[in-house]
Amino acid sequence: xxxxxxxxxxxxxxxxxxxxxxxxxxxxxxxxxxxxxxxxxxxxxxxxxxxxxxxxxxxxxxxxxxxxxxxxxxxxxxxxxxxxxxxxxxxxxxxxxxxxxxxxxxxxxxxxxxxxxxxxxxxxxxxxxxxxxxxxxxxxxxxxxxxxxxxxxxxxxxxxxxxxxxxxxxxxxxxxxxxxxxxxxxxxxxxxxxxxxxxxxxxxxxxxxxxxxxxxxxxxxxxxxxxxxxxxxxxxxxxxxxxxxxxxxxxxxxxxxxxxx
Numbered sequence: 206x207x208x209x210x211x212x213x214x215x216x217x218x219x220x221x222x223x224x225x226x227x228x229x230x231x232x233x234x235x236x237x238x239x240x241x242x243x244x245x246x247x248x249x250x251x252x253x254x255x256x257x258x259x260x261x262x263x264x265x266x267x268x269x270x271x272x273x274x275x276x277x278x279x280x281x282x283x284x285x286x287x288x289x290x291x292x293x294x295x296x297x298x299x300x301x302x303x304x305x306x307x308x309x310x311x312x313x314x315x316x317x318x319x320x321x322x323x324x325x326x327x328x329x330x331x332x333x334x335x336x337x338x339x340x341x342x343x344x345x346x347x348x349x350x351x352x353x354x355x356x357x358x359x360x361x362x363x364x365x366x367x368x369x370x371x372x373x374x375x376x377x378x379x380x381x382x383x384x385x386x387x388x389x390x391x392x393x394x395x396x397x398x399x400x401x402x403x404x405x406x407x408x409x410x411x412x413x414x415x416x417x418x419x420x421x422x423x424x425x426x427x428x429x430x431x432x433x434x435x436x437x438x439x440x441x442x443x444x445x446x447x448x449x450x451x452x453x454x455x456x457x458x459x460x461x462x463x464x465x466x
Contacts, residue, residue, distance in 0.1 A: 294363030353384025
C-alpha cells in the first residue's frame with residue numbers, strides 16, 4: 206500500500222504583523238499537512254495566540270498570506286468567513302462554552318448553525334459525546350463539569366462539523382496533570398482519525414517527549430522547526446511522557462489521601 210499523499214491543509218507565507226512598539230510577528234512561514242500533529246511552542250507573549258487567531262481569520266496580517274483550504278486571507282470577505290470557520294475547529298484555554306446550554310446543546314448548536322438536519326445532529330452529537338467519554342454528562346450544564354470535562358466538551362464541539370484542521374490555543378493551560386493527560390489523549394485520538402491538529406502551548410518540556418513536529422516561536426519569529434521523529438501512534442508514547450508520570454503521581458496521591466480519611 207502506497208503512503209498517503211501529503212496535502213497542505215493550512216499554509217502561512219511571509220506573514221508579518223505589527224502589534225505595537227514591543228511586539229510583532231515577522232516573516233512567518235509554515236505549512237500543516239493532512240493528518241499532521243504539530244506543537245507550536247514559545248513563552249507567553251511570543252505570538253502563538255495571535256498567529257492562531259489569524260489562521261481562523263479573526264485578525265489579518267499586515268503583509269503575507271494565510272491559506273486554509275481554498276480560503277486565502279487576502280481575498281476572504283466577511284460573508285465567506287463562516288465557510289472558512291466550518292473547515293477549522295477551534296479550542297480555547299478558557300473553554301468558551303455557553304453556560305445556559307447543556308453539554309448536548311453546546312455541541313448541537315455548532316452543527317445547527319451550518320444547517321445540519323436535527324436527525325443528523327442527534328446522531329452525530331451522540332457519537333461524539335461517546336467518543337470523548339461524556340455521553341453520561343449530556344444533560345449537564347458546563348458549571349457542573351470539571352475543567353477537564355469542559356475542555357473535552359469544547360473539543361467535541363470543535364470537531365462536530367468534521368474540520369480538516371483543529372487549532373488548540375493552550376488547551377491544557379488551566380488544567381491539572383490528570384486532566385491534561387486526558388485532553389492530550391483525546392487530541393491524539395482525533396488526529397489518528399485523520400484530522401490535522403495544531404496545538405499552541407508554552408510548556409516546551411511537556412511536548413518534547415512525544416516525538417511530534419515542534420515549531421519554536423521566539424520574539425515573533427520561527428526560531429526552529431523540528432520535524433516529527435516518532436513513527437507510529439503517538440498515544441503509545443503517553444506513558445513515557447512527563448505529563449503522564451505527573452498524572453500518575455497525582456492519582457496515587459489522591460488515593461492515599463482517601464485511604465487516610
